[in-house]
Amino acid sequence: MKFTLPPLPYSLDALVPYISKQTLEYHWGKHHNAYVNNLNRLIEGTEFEKYSTLEDIILRSDGAIYNNAAQAWNHHFYFEQFSPKAKHMPSGELMDYLIRDFGSYSEFEESFSKMASAFFGSGWVWLVCDESGKLSIEATQNAKNPATEDGLRPLLTIDVWEHAYYLDYQNLRSDYIKAFFKVLDWSVIERRF
Ligand code: MN
Secondary structure, rough: OOOOOOOOOOOOOOOOOOOOOHHHHHHHHHHHHHHHHHHHHHOOOOHHHHHHHHHHHHHOOHHHHHHHHHHHHHHHHHOOOEOOOOOOOOOOOHHHHHHHHOHHHHHHHHHHEEEEEEEEEOOOEOOOOOOOEEEEEEEEEEEOHHHHOOOOOOEEEOOOHHHOOOOHOOHHHHHHHHHHHHEEHHHHHHOOO
């Protein structure tokens, strides 16, 4: 198999009580894994077999290949930003940019949470950076990755597909969003920035 499921950088029960072991078993072990396996199956015998990174495929494909490649990328990006010993606040240059573009850290968190809470359907909400360094919040439907739309560089993301939170929070998406910020490790986001 060409692409493989990246391991989680923490144990399955490391994010309890915010994200349960069962959610990670399904969300990473089954959903994320299925996107990787589907992609491998779909690219067999196509021009996409020659690419070694998901980004290469995302930027050139559409339809089912795009959807599975983008979901594989998005999920890896999502899972690797959590830690049981999360740094809860950004600092340094990233904090300066958040203050410049949103007014304060709490105004950023509030706007991001509002957009994630109000998002209709399945998709992702992102903090992105444009070519000039300006930060903004973007929402994308289904598998869509902001890098393929306007060349925006993702810095952090929340998965708002129901499979990301339904086992733990059922219909209470806003509780999931609050829990997300308890395990989001800003040191990872600072490295990406
Ligand atoms: Mn997901």
